[in-house]
Amino acid sequence: MSFRTNLQYLRSRRNMTQEQLAMLLGVSRQAISKWESEKAYPEMDKLLAICDLFGCTLDDLVMGDVSRPATATAPASGPASTSPTADGKSGNGDETHGTPAAQTTISEQRERAQQNLQTPAAVLPKDITGYDAHRLRFSMMIASGVAAIIAGVGVGNLFDSEHSIIGDSPLNDFLTFVCICVGVIVGLALIIPGSMAHSDFRRRHPYVEDFYTEDDRSRETRMTAVGVVAGIAAILIGIAVSEYADTVLEIGAGWPIAVMLLLIAAAVFGFVYCGIRRGMLNIDGYNKETEQEKRNRAGDVPRSAQLSGALSGIIMLVATIVGLTLLFLVPGSLFWMSWVIGGLLCAVSGVVVGLFKDRFDK
Structure with missing residues (x-):
């Protein structure tokens, strides 16, 4: 061949x-x-x-x-071959070797x-694109970035003006601001490069062959379950610490809020990390998304998607006009509710368009 x-x-x-x-x-x-x-x-x-x-x-x-x-055809003659002796007979010592039954057995073998x-x-398919290493690195960077921002706010609460760990000091507000800024900077330093690296990976590898086994998916599912349960437990512990400090110790700010936010940061890390890891096991979804992005860049967008986007844009523009009008002309009004209602209407329009998707895309 x-x-x-x-x-x-x-x-x-x-x-x-x-x-x-x-x-x-x-x-x-x-x-x-x-x-x-x-x-x-x-x-x-x-x-x-x-x-x-x-x-x-x-x-x-x-x-x-x-x-x-x-490599497989090399030993083909091993078990079935026989070496003749000097008298021309088989050397295996079996006198019935020449019988039809024995010959049939050897032929079948x-x-x-x-x-x-x-x-x-x-x-089995192999990971020749490095997708698995990218999956682990991307999930770690995004989860760490989100957790760093929340943790920065939590550490900043240690320098609350009422219950600061350094006492009554003019540096409290400054240290709070510094902690929040550091958390945001560290978070963005992880999220932005991670997102850009993911976009670059999708550009270089628009198609990835699914090499994950059912054991891999089962292991990631168990890990996600553990991460969600541990995260919920951390949040509940943080709320318990805050409530205990508020009701028993009469400390409603400062270190109790910091402890709660740090535990929430750990919980969010588990949610995001395990969620992204498990979600990126869907190789078919990855390939479909890249194919859809390729079609969008080429201008080949389904009419249903165009209609849904246009309706959502019109709804949010109207919601913005209504919200700004209420803000400046009706003091004390719930102006922000216009955006909430607009978002709900966008969801409703998307569902309605989806019901008639086949008709629009003809």
């Missing part, structure tokens, strides 16, 4: 299109088409990437037959061995 035939066989065994293979290898779809039509030949790094992706050797891919790997060689074991 030639390289073209081997590549087509490997791709069809994974039910993979030329475009998907091109995304995994970082080349264009036209390059895959040229390889399979023998109009061009891939470079060595692409050949090695194909071997890693499909779990085959370079010799089998280029010169052999990937449907019958050479050879036939089964041949069938096993012709049916190579399925190779």
Whole structure:
């Protein structure tokens, strides 16, 4: 078999299109088409990437037959072969070896061995794009950034003007401001680079083959459950500490609020970290999102999405006009309720448009 035939066989065994293979290898779809039509030949790094992706050797891919790997056919004659003795008979010492029953048994064994060689074991997909490492790094950076902002506010409460840990000092307000600023800076220093790295990863790898097993998903589900339960427990402990300090110690601000916010920061870290880790296991959703973004950039947006966006924009513009009018012309009014109502109306319009999506997208 030639390289073209081997590549087509490997791709069809994974039910993979030329475009998907091109995304995994970082080349264009036209390059895959040229390889399979023998109009061009891939470079060595692409050949090695194909071997890693499909779990085959370079010799089998280029010169052999990937449907019958050479490594599997080598010992084919081992158990079924017999060595003749000097008198021309079989050397296994069995006098009935030459009988029809024995010959049938040996033939069946050879036939089964041949069938096993012709049916190579399925190779599990591999993470050749580094998606799993990116998933762990992205979830850690986003969760740490959000937790850092909340923790900064919590530490700032240690210098509350009424119950500061350094007593009555003119530095209390300054230290509170510094703690909040440090928390925000650290949080943004983690969230912004993490988000940009995620966008860059999606740009470089618009398609990722699903390599996660059911065991991986079960493990992440258990981890998410533990993170949610631990986070809820931390929040309840923080509320209990704050209530105890307020009712028993008569300290309604200062360190009790700081302890509560720090525990909330830890809980939010667990929620965000475990949630992102588990959510990014949905490789199909990742591929669909990148495909939808590609269509949006090309201007190929469904009419239902265009209509939903237009309705939401009109609703929020009207809500803004009403809110500002109430703010300046009707003192003491609940002007901010206009945005709340506007958001609810946007949700309602989205649901209604979704019900007639098929009709709009015809």
